[in-house]
Amino acid sequence: MAMANNKRKCHTCDRENNTYTCEGCSKRFCSTHIPEHQQRLIDELNHISHGYNEFKQRINEQKQNPQNHPLIKQIDQWETNSIEKVQQKAQDCREIIIEFLRTFINAIEMKFNDLNRQIQQLHKENDFNEINLNYLRNQLRKITEELNNPSNISIQQNSQPCINDISIISTKISKFNKWKQNGITVAGGNGKGKKLNRFNFPYGIFIDKKKNIFIADLGNDRIVEWKYNAKKGQIIAGGNRLANRMNQLKYPTDVIVDQQNHSIIIADWCNSRVIQWINRNRQILIPNIGCYG
Structure with missing residues (x-):
């Protein structure tokens, strides 16, 4: 300091x-x-x-321990909640069916008892023919079908699920991290300093279509242009000590090149301003702003 x-x-x-x-x-x-x-x-x-x-x-x-990640725990909680909802829904449906069956079976049993009395009566009177037998046979078949397949109740699966479905949405992780072992220095790399082949806390960069790199050299209070394959850069803004005059910068953090009008826009952090440089003309675009981050 x-x-x-x-x-x-x-x-x-x-x-x-x-x-x-x-x-x-x-x-x-x-x-x-x-x-x-x-x-x-x-x-x-x-x-x-x-x-x-x-x-x-x-x-x-x-x-x-990737299984302890909050996202995995979120899935586990969804699974638990979903199982509880399914179990509760199944139990509610069971209770409805059981209550229905009590009444339904009683009604079937009454029909069966009535049919049984008719059979006993025929045995007792010993007076029956094919018509009586067909009638009894049909009645027994009907109540059997009614017992096996109740016509006034059924199970219907709703198109709207009782649980909320989940899915995993992820963006692809950049493959650039595979290049780390083969990286090369394209600007600087000669130690900390003020020389044109060095930087002091380079903070923000911009790369144009020609692969030229523009660096916000925060610690040197300047913007440096480093042309493609060059051995050193050139100062295009600042570099006149840290202060708040229009030709000075104070800890610039970022730079953008407007290639249409050949100007550069600089986030001048400690001067709390965004300033535009067009050749020798300079103007403050945004005053009193905390342009850091």
Whole structure:
């Protein structure tokens, strides 16, 4: 964290004293409170590191136990809920059938008893012929069919299911990760610095149709164009120290090239603006905006 000595008010105690400017937040602190500010930055870095370690642990756990992934648990819960719904629906239908059968079988039994009395009567009187036998035979067949296939109740499967169907929707994972072992450096790669073959925290890039790369070199407060197969880049915006003049940038995070009108549009983070450069003409497109992320 680079500091500049100057007598101004301290951001923390609001007293005028020799202060030091933090280039990260552009606030001034006295010698008493600058260590506190530095410690806060250290604490924030430690917090980020802790989050990184937790994230790494989660990745390792999911690699070793993919069945514990929240999506798998969501499917398991759907399965449990669906089974419960099906079981409850089946039980409700069973109870309806059982209640129906009580009444239905009683009615069939009454018909059977009546037919049985007629048979007993014929045995007793011993006066019957083929007509009587055919009648008894037909009546027995009818009540047998009625018992086996009740005409006033049936099971119908609805076209609308009682459970919600699920499906897996996924986008294909980019195959670019297969190229990691064969990657080549296309810009920079010569260490950190301000030379035209180096970068200081390159943050955003844009690639045009000719495969030229435009880099938002955040730590050097500049936009660099690196032509295809070139050994070094050239500054096309900024690079005049970090400040808020129209020819200066302060931690640019992204760049877009408008090839139709030969202009570049820059997210100038710490100046809270989006600025357009057309040759030597510059204009602010969006002021007072937090263009970071």
